[in-house]
Amino acid sequence: MTEQWPATFTTRVVRAMREARRAAGLTMGDLAQGCADRGLPDITEQTVKNLETGRRANMTIADFVVLADVLGVPPVTLLFPLGTDATVELLPSREVSTWDALAWFTGETPTNQPAPQGTARELLDLFRVHGDLIAAATASTALAKERRREASTTLDRARRTTLLERAAGYEEHAFEDCADLRTFRTRMRKRHLVPPALPDDLAFVDEPEQPGREQDTE
Numbered sequence: 001m002t003e004q005w006p007a008t009f010t011t012r013v014v015r016a017m018r019e020a021r022r023a024a025g026l027t028m029g030d031l032a033q034g035c036a037d038r039g040l041p042d043i044t045e046q047t048v049k050n051l052e053t054g055r056r057a058n059m060t061i062a063d064f065v066v067l068a069d070v071l072g073v074p075p076v077t078l079l080f081p082l083g084t085d086a087t088v089e090l091l092p093s094r095e096v097s098t099w100d101a102l103a104w105f106t107g108e109t110p111t112n113q114p115a116p117q118g119t120a121r122e123l124l125d126l127f128r129v130h131g132d133l134i135a136a137a138t139a140s141t142a143l144a145k146e147r148r149r150e151a152s153t154t155l156d157r158a159r160r161t162t163l164l165e166r167a168a169g170y171e172e173h174a175f176e177d178c179a180d181l182r183t184f185r186t187r188m189r190k191r192h193l194v195p196p197a198l199p200d201d202l203a204f205v206d207e208p209e210q211p212g213r214e215q216d217t218e
Contacts, residue, residue, distance in 0.1 A: 005092040010057055012088070013064070016078040018052050020071040028052070034070030035063075043067065076105055126188070130195060133184055137177040137202055144170040181205050 021031055028048040035043040043063055050056035059067075068075040080088055080102040090101040103109050107124040115121035147170045151163035182205050185195045198205055 005089055007057060008089060010059075011054070012081065013078050014051050014054075016081060017067060017071065020073050020078065024071055026071070031067070031070055035066050038066050038069065040066045076102060079105065123193075126193070127196070130181075130184060130188070133177070133181045134196075134199070134202070137174070137181045137205070138199060140170065140174040140177045141201060144174040147171075178202065178205050182209070 021028075026034075029045045031048050032043055032045040035041070040062065043066070047056065051059065064078070065075055068078055071078075080098050082098050082102055085098050087095050088098050088101050090096045090104065096104075100109075107121055115125060144167065147163065147167040151160055151167050154160050154163060181202070185206065188195045
C-alpha cells in the first residue's frame with residue numbers, strides 16, 4: 001500500500017470534492033468561476049474535469065484551500081471522509097480510524113500530559129481555550145442583557161423585582177466570564193502572542209480597566 005498511498009490519498013480527496021460539488025449544486029464551470037472570483041484563474045473548468053476524471057493526479061495547497069472555500073466546506077473534511085469511511089490510510093502503511101486521522105491533523109490528539117509550553121500543540125490548545133472563553137462570555141453577556149430587558153418591560157411590580165434580582169445574578173456571571181477572558185488575553189500578550197479579534201459585543205473586554213467600574217451588560 002505504501003507505493004500506492006499518494007494516488008489513494010489524492011483520489012479520496014478528489015472524490016470528496018466531487019461529492020461536495022454535486023451536493024452544492026455546482027457545475028464544474030461554476031467551481032472554476034468561483035476559483036477565478038477568488039483570484040485563482042488557473043483552475044479552469046478543464047482543470048476540474050481532469051481532477052475528477054483522474055487525468056490530473058495532484059494539486060497545490062493553494063488550489064486545495066480555494067476549492068474548499070468555493071465548495072463551502074471545511075478543508076479538513078475533504079481530507080478525511082468522516083461519517084462514511086471507518087478507517088483511512090493516514091500515512092503510508094498506517095491505517096487508523098477516520099476520526100483519529102482528523103484529530104491528528106487538527107492537533108486534537110489526546111495526550112496524558114499537557115503539551116510543553118511553546119510547542120505547536122500547546123499553542124493550538126491555548127487558542128482553543130481562548131475560543132471557549134469567548135463562547136462563555138458571549139453567552140452569559142447575551143443572557144444578562146435579555147434578563148435585564150425582560151425586567152424593564154414588565155408592568156407587574158412584584159415580577160419586576162424578581163426579574164431584576166435574577167438579572168443581577170446573570171450579570172455577575174457575565175462580569176466574571178468577561179474578567180476571565182480579559183485576564184487570559186493579557187497573559188497571551190505577555191507571551192508575545194496576538195489574540196484573535198473580539199466580537200463586537202465583547203469589544204469592551206480589551207478596554208483599559210477603570211477602578212470601581214462595574215461591568216456594563218446593557
